[in-house]
Amino acid sequence: MTLCFTRTIHSLPFKHPRFSLSNPSKRPISNFLPHSSSKSPPLLRPISPKPHLPLFLRPPASSATFSDLQKFHSWAKGLAFSVGSKFLDSDNGPDTDLLCREIKWLLEDAVDDTSMLPHLGSSQNPNLTGSKLIRLKVDLDDLYSLWNQRIEERRPFQYIVGCEHWRDFVLCVEEGVLIPRPETEMIVDMVEEVVSKEKGLGKGLWADLGTGSGAIGIGIGRILEEGGRVIATDVSEVAVSVATFNVQRYGLQDKVEIRQGSWFEPIEDVMGKLAGLVSNPPYIPRDQIPRLQAEVGKHEPRLALDGGENGMDELLHLCEGSSFALGSGGFFAFETNGDEQSELVADIMTSKSENSFRDVKIKTDMAGIHRFVTGFRR
Numbered sequence: 342m343t344l345c346f347t348r349t350i351h352s353l354p355f356k357h358p359r360f361s362l363s364n365p366s367k368r369p370i371s372n373f374l375p376h377s378s379s380k381s382p383p384l385l386r387p388i389s390p391k392p393h394l395p396l397f398l399r400p401p402a403s404s405a406t407f408s409d410l411q412k413f414h415s416w417a418k419g420l421a422f423s424v425g426s427k428f429l430d431s432d433n434g435p436d437t438d439l440l441c442r443e444i445k446w447l448l449e450d451a452v453d454d455t456s457m458l459p460h461l462g463s464s465q466n467p468n469l470t471g472s473k474l475i476r477l478k479v480d481l482d483d484l485y486s487l488w489n490q491r492i493e494e495r496r497p498f499q500y501i502v503g504c505e506h507w508r509d510f511v512l513c514v515e516e517g518v519l520i521p522r523p524e525t526e527m528i529v530d531m532v533e534e535v536v537s538k539e540k541g542l543g544k545g546l547w548a549d550l551g552t553g554s555g556a557i558g559i560g561i562g563r564i565l566e567e568g569g570r571v572i573a574t575d576v577s578e579v580a581v582s583v584a585t586f587n588v589q590r591y592g593l594q595d596k597v598e599i600r601q602g603s604w605f606e607p608i609e610d611v612m613g614k615l616a617g618l619v620s621n622p623p624y625i626p627r628d629q630i631p632r633l634q635a636e637v638g639k640h641e642p643r644l645a646l647d648g649g650e651n652g653m654d655e656l657l658h659l660c661e662g663s664s665f666a667l668g669s670g671g672f673f674a675f676e677t678n679g680d681e682q683s684e685l686v687a688d689i690m691t692s693k694s695e696n697s698f699r700d701v702k703i704k705t706d707m708a709g710i711h712r713f714v715t716g717f718r719r
């Protein structure tokens with residue numbers, strides 16, 4: 342979990358320098374980056390246990406004239422230009438370029454027939470009169486309101502459109518659920534590798550603890566062999582409902598089971614039987630949360646971020662429980678905040694767990710940060 346809102350980047354953990362991802366087609370996400378002003382209170386939004394339908398999945402129940410949509414487009418760009426590099430300078434937030442790209446993505450999700458979008462900015466188009474009706478998946482008034490929230494409240498783009506592109510799928514997200522980060526995709530890559538090498542693991546039972554949107558659980562569910570299953574858990578009611586929705590949308594109900602509860606509690610019945618255990622737990626040191634990028638600190642759930650005083654509370658709990666949860670030969674992969682945390686986790690898993698684990702390794706993310714700790718139960 343790292344955090345910064347730009348489409349080209351994104352695994353920027355706290356204190357680490359910016360870098361570009363090689364996959365620029367991804368939509369933005371955010372980095373846990375410090376910012377100077379941390380006074381804004383968390384934004385309270387009613388959250389419903391029934392997930393909101395993301396824009397792109399909604400029926401085109403509304404419409405606006407081409408000329409009204411042009412007015413929206415030019416107003417939205419005006420707001421984006423008024424930002425300049427203000428957010429970028431204060432907390433590595435989005436700049437005008439990125440916001441302009443977001444307007445394009447927002448319209449792609451909101452408009453039924455996207456073929457007219459390239460003509461929005463031009464004054465002449467023989468085939469499009471200003472009065473032509475364009476079918477929309479959201480009222481024009483709501484579109485204004487959404488873009489205003491993006492700029493004025495720094496509401497994350499993913500919560501505005503209700504989804505995030507992650508690996509080769511699109512996950513629904515909303516307030517109360519962490520927006521999955523690109524570096525977390527690597528956990529699924531590691532599982533894919535291990536499953537291809539270690540016989541039997543692909544047919545076994547896996548657990549993704551703290552599943553949020555269901556990202557890792559779904560990713561693993563899609564690569565396991567016949568007979569392989571994942572139990573994906575979260576203590577948050579909203580996360581459980583969003584993850585359930587995402588699992589159903591991909592038709593993975595037989596492969597991925599969502600359970601609610603705290604860490605090992607909902608998997609008591611399978612303790613000692615797991616072929617694999619993965620988690621991207623909350624790991625941000627508490628005193629760093631007020632300095633995160635506004636999109637993250639003001640809008641993403643504290644429950645998903647706050648790892649206690651030094652960020653290690655939940656990771657320590659996972660380390661303790663994993664020797665009881667994994668069966669012999671079982672694989673684990675934990676995401677951490679980086680260098681110090683991963684060293685601590687690796688140290689615990691290597692030496693302090695009564696030699697329960699072998700081949701404990703620290704693995705780097707795309708930014709070269711020591712992000713993950715992996716290993717096997719003896």
Ligand SMILES: C[S@@+](CC[C@H](N)C(=O)[O-])C[C@H]1O[C@@H](n2cnc3c(N)ncnc32)[C@H](O)[C@@H]1O
Pocket residue numbers: 342518519520521522525550551552553554555556557574575576577580602603604620621622623624644645646
């Ligand atoms: C950093 S987020 C990761 C979400 C998701 N796995 C991902 O990578 O996008 C941590 C998740 O842990 C969940 N969580 C926090 N405390 C928990 C607990 N005691 N038991 C289970 N899940 C918990 C949060 O609700 C959140 O969804």
